[in-house]
Amino acid sequence: MSDERPARTVPFSVPWFDGREQAAVSAALEGRVAGDGPIGKRVEKRLESTLRAHRVLLTTSCTHAMELALLALGIGPGQDVICPSFTFVSTANAVLRVGARPVFADIEETTLGLDPVDVERRITGQTAAVMPVHYTGVAPDMEALLDLSRRRRLKVVEDAAQALGARWRGRPLGTLGDAGCFSFHESKNITCGEGGALAIGDPELARRAEIIREKGTNRAAFLRGEVDKYTWVAEGSSYVLSDVLAAILDAQMDKLPAVNARRAAVVARYRAGLGSWAARTGVRLPPELPDREPNHHVFHLLYSDGASRDAALDALHARGVAASFHYVPLHSAPQGRAIGAGDTELPVTDRVAATLLRLPLHPLLSEEDVDHVIESVKQTGEAR
Numbered sequence: 001m002s003d004e005r006p007a008r009t010v011p012f013s014v015p016w017f018d019g020r021e022q023a024a025v026s027a028a029l030e031g032r033v034a035g036d037g038p039i040g041k042r043v044e045k046r047l048e049s050t051l052r053a054h055r056v057l058l059t060t061s062c063t064h065a066m067e068l069a070l071l072a073l074g075i076g077p078g079q080d081v082i083c084p085s086f087t088f089v090s091t092a093n094a095v096l097r098v099g100a101r102p103v104f105a106d107i108e109e110t111t112l113g114l115d116p117v118d119v120e121r122r123i124t125g126q127t128a129a130v131m132p133v134h135y136t137g138v139a140p141d142m143e144a145l146l147d148l149s150r151r152r153r154l155k156v157v158e159d160a161a162q163a164l165g166a167r168w169r170g171r172p173l174g175t176l177g178d179a180g181c182f183s184f185h186e187s188k189n190i191t192c193g194e195g196g197a198l199a200i201g202d203p204e205l206a207r208r209a210e211i212i213r214e215k216g217t218n219r220a221a222f223l224r225g226e227v228d229k230y231t232w233v234a235e236g237s238s239y240v241l242s243d244v245l246a247a248i249l250d251a252q253m254d255k256l257p258a259v260n261a262r263r264a265a266v267v268a269r270y271r272a273g274l275g276s277w278a279a280r281t282g283v284r285l286p287p288e289l290p291d292r293e294p295n296h297h298v299f300h301l302l303y304s305d306g307a308s309r310d311a312a313l314d315a316l317h318a319r320g321v322a323a324s325f326h327y328v329p330l331h332s333a334p335q336g337r338a339i340g341a342g343d344t345e346l347p348v349t350d351r352v353a354a355t356l357l358r359l360p361l362h363p364l365l366s367e368e369d370v371d372h373v374i375e376s377v378k379q380t381g382e383a384r
């Protein structure tokens, strides 16, 4: 094996921080640093206007936003929640944490999100909710999923961890169902290190969620001056984001249009550079769907088989390109098998997981970086 270092290294994902986040944190440290303070409230208002949502609650993570949503909807023991297996562990963990059972359904070939036909096959008398994941910031067939949920009286909790700024038929992702959950983890388009948000349309559900988020107290109502002291009114937990982290998010919100525009430019360059190579080799680029407006969270390639994908990953790493595979399907992971899901048949999930490769994508990539990635990818295809 050669120990030669590649001439150029291209990291997979880098958050775009500069003096603006530092200044925002310094200012936050001068004031109240606990959660649900003035900065958090400002960021919630900004997100409500970006998402056109009745209420947004900042949370410590998307994982917690999903737990909070399920708790507020009253989903728990004896109930099933249908979600993809091709997702991050948090989607299924949130279901388990509230005492319900995740039931895995397959994904669509195009969007790589929940397949409504397979979801319908798996609905039983115990099914209480569906959790579509907007993988890469692209919605699955939401018309069919929303229609199915209405007909079968199921709640819809969107895992929009990757989807801030993306739309379906002009509507912001994360506002299509009963609740939408976002992530501000460092891998996301905007970040405060670790953080999340819950978007809710129904005022009554929002009231329940804000109580659970504040340790089961009516502190939020107290801070609004609606009650003269606050007290324990329900079972709850601690899901509020500190104002110090909210300050980072405030600065990142200013950058959101620029972040997404820079990501779009990288994606356009990938498409221009790889289009004819993909057509020649049969490797699939992400689809461009007319009723979806993506936020360019991920740019992925789908190889025809797992061996070609693995060889491409090795070759890209050797050239300093931090390309990556994605999820190990949850049904076949040790915890998935432990909850009895190991034998679930999910052929599209298994194939996509074995053949998908993600290219570096972040706002700090230079054109030279992108061209280096394109040239490296073309060499992997030609070596096959």
Ligand SMILES: Cc1ncc(COP(=O)(O)O)c(C=O)c1O
Residues within 6 Å of the ligand: 060, 061, 062, 063, 064, 087, 088, 090, 091, 133, 159, 161, 162, 182, 183, 184, 185, 187, 194, 195, 196
């Ligand atoms: C689809 C999906 N769901 C949930 C999460 C969890 O987000 P968080 O780390 O904010 O809990 C992620 C983060 O990677 C994700 O990509």
